[in-house]
Amino acid sequence: MRIKTFALNRLLAALGMTAAFLGSSSAMAWEPSKPVEFVVPAGTGGGADQMARFLQGVIAKHKLMNQPLVVVNKSGGAGAEGFLEIKGAKGEAHKIIITLSNLFTTPLATAVPFNWRDLTPVSMLALDEFVLWVNADSPYKTAKEYVDAIKAGPDNKFKMAGTGSKQEDQIITVMLQKAAGKKITFIPFKGGGDVAVQLVGKHVDSTVNNPIEAEAHWRGGKLRALCVMDAKPLPYKKKVTAQQAWSDIPTCQSAGIDAEYVMLRGIFMPPGVSPEQVDFYVNLFKKVRELPEWKEFMEKGAFNQTFMTGKDYADWVARNEALHVRLMKEAGFIAK
C-alpha cells in the first residue's frame, strides 16, 4: 500500500507537484495540498461562525495543518447555500462544513433538496446546550413558576424571542407550549446576540439562548437561568455569577417540562471522498480537542463535550434527524 501511494505520488510529481509535497505525503496517508475552505452555513458572529474561526485560529497557531484553513460564510437560504455547495463538490477533499441544526431544519422547512446523507460525516465536535432565560427583574424564580404563569394566562400572552424561524429556537418553543398547554408568541430575530439583548431590554418575556450568547448578561446580573434542556445538568462547577455555576441550573425535565434538545456542532465533507481523506480531518480535530484553548472555549460556552466519529457519529446524526422530523411534523413546520 505504501509503495502504491509512493508510486502515485511519483506520478503526481511528474505532473508538476512540488518535491516538498512528495516528501510530506509519502510519510502520511493524505494531506491537503492547497488551502482548505471551511464553510459556515450561517452569518458572521453567530455560534457556528465563532467556533469555525476559533478552530481556524488554533489550528494555525499550533501548526496542525501545513495548509491554511479559510473560513467562508455561505448563509443564504438559512444555510442551504453552504450545504448545496458541499453537496455539489463531489470528491473535493479541500472543503469542509460545520453544522448547526439547520442541517435538518432547512431542508424540512423549505424543501431545498439536500440531506446529511448527501455529505460525508467526519466528526462531532461538541453539542451546544439551550437554557431557558428570563429577565432578572421578572417574578419567575423557577421554570415551574414560569410555566405555571403561562398556563394561568390567555394564549399568546407570553413572548419568546429566538433565532430564525422554524429552526431550533422555535422547535423548543413548541415543546414549552406543549408543556404549558397555551400558545406562546414566537418572535424571530436574525442572531442570538440580538435575542439576548431583547430580553435584557424587557421587550420579550423569555429566550432559549445558547449559554455563550447569554453568559455575559447572566454574569452581569441582567438575566436569570431557569432550566437547561439537556438530560442531565451541565458539568461546569466554576461560579459564573456570585451565586451560581452552570452546574447549578436544573434540567427542564426536573421541573416537569418535557423539553430536551441539544444542537450538533459537527463537521461534514463533500460526498465521494476517500477514507484516508476523512481520517486526516478526524485526526486533526482529535488533536484540537487536546489543546488547552479548546478546553477553555468549551467551558466558556458550557458545551456538552461529546465527541464521535465514524459509524457512531453517522448513527447519532440519523437518530437526531428522525427526532427533527418528528418534532417539526408535530409543530407543522414541514414544507408541503
Place this chain on the structure above:
Amino acid sequence: MDEINSLMQGFGVALTLPNLGFMMVGLLLGILIGVLPGLGGANGVAILLPLTFSMNPTSAIIMLSCIYWGALFGGAITSILFNIPGEPWSVATTFDGYPMAQQGRAAEALTAAFTSSFVGALFAVLAITFLAPLLAKFALEFGPPEFFAVQMLTFCSFVGMSKEPPMKTLAAMMLGFALAAVGMDTVTGQLRMTFGFTEMLKGFDFLIAVIGLFGIGEILTTMEEGLAFKGKSARINFRIVWQTWGQLFQYWRTFIRSVLIGCWMGITPGGATPASFMGYGMARRAAKDKDSFGKGNVEGVVAPETAAHAAGTAALLPMLTLGIPGSPTAAVLLGGLLIWGLQPGPLLFVEQKDFVWGLIASMYLGNIVGLFVVLTTVPWWAAILRIPFPVIAPVIIFICAVGAYTVHSSITDVVMMLVFGVLGYLFKKLRYPLAPLVLALVLGDMAESSFRQSMLMSQGNVNIFYANWLVGGLMAVAIFLLFLPAWGALKDLLRKRETNAHLHQ
C-alpha cells in the same frame, strides 16, 4: 474625572511602539480594503482575525479597529473618483462627490470627505468616552417597534430628495423593495421569489447591486459618451487641502447635525449606511439651495461622510457594553473578543479596563493618524483621473468583478453584478433615480422584519407604534418629515393663487 484618568492610562497602553506599528499596518490595510469595492471592512477584519490569535488582545483589537477606520476612510475614494462606492455607507457620498470629480474638483471632494470622516469619528469617540454607561442603557430601550420607527424616519428624511418625477422615484423604490424581499424570509422561515433557482437562495446582496448599478453602469455611460473622464483637469497640489479646510468651517451646522444623526444611528444600532443616507437627506432639506445637491455641492459630501463615520465609530459601543454589534464589522470583532477570551457585556468595562481604554485611546490616535495618512495621499488619488480612460476602465471592471466575487466567493455574483450594471445604465438613460432603489434594497429587509416582529408582539395592533414616548416621538418626526415637502408645495400653490387673484383684480 474617572474617565480622563482611565483614558490617560489607555493612551499609555496605545502609545507603545509595537502598538503604534500595528496601528499603522491596520490603517494602511484598511484604506486598501476600503478602496477595493466588495472586500469591505467586515471581510477584511474576518480574514485577518485568525492571524491575531497569538497576539496580545489589546494590540490585536487596536490593529483590527484601525483596519475598520482605514476602511471607513478608504470607502470614499472610489465613490468620488469613479462613482463606485467601496462600502455601502459611501453610496450617499457619490451623489455629490462624483459630480465634483467630474468638474475637476476631486481633490476638494476628497479633502472634504476625509475631514468629515475624522470629525464624525472624533465626536463619536468623545461620546463613547464620557457617556458610555448612559448610552448603553439607552440602546436597551430599542425593541422591534423602535427599530421600525428609526427605519421609517430614514425613509421619510429621504423622500422628496430626488429631482426626478415622484412616480419614477416610487417605481425605483418599489423595485428595490422587491429585490430586497428575494431569498429567505426570517419571519416565516420560507423562501420567497427564488423560483426554484438555487442561485437565488441568498437573495440580492446590496454590495453586488451597488457595484453593478454605480460602477459598471457608469463605465457603460462613459463609453457611450466618448471614452474620457471629465475630471482630467484636476489641479494637483497640497494647497487645495488648506483651501478646502477654510471653506468647511461654514458648514458647522451640517457637521453638528450629521454627528448627532450618526451617533444616534450607531448606538441604536441602525448602522452607518442608513446614517449616511439620513445625513444626506437632512442636509438637503435644511439647505437654502436644494437644487445644487446632486450637482457637486461640498455639503453633499460632508453630510453623509460625517454621519457614516460617527455611526461606524459609535457602533462599537453597543458591541462592547451589550454584545450586540452595530455593524457587520463589529460583528466580526465581537467574535474576535470571544476568542481572545474577553466576554463583551456590561462587565467588560470593569473587568478589562486596560483593554477597553486602550481601544478607546486607539480610536483617538487611529483617527488622527488616519486623517494624516489619507490627506497626504489626496493628490495621488486625484491624479488617477489623469490616466486615459481606455487604460483605467478595464482595471476598474476587473476590480469590480473581484469585489463582487469576494462578497460570497461566488461566480454567479459576478454575473449578477454585470446584470445590475446594465440595469444601472438603463436607469440613467431613462432618467430613473438610483438612490431610492439602493435605499430600499439596503433598508427594505430590515424595515420589513422590524415591522412584522412588532406586529407579532402586538398581535396585529398598530397601537404599538405609539405605545411609548420613544417610538411615538420617532414616528411623529418621521410623519412630519414625510409631509413637509407636501406642505411646501401647498404653500407655493396658495401663493400662486394669491398672485393670480391679485392679477385678476
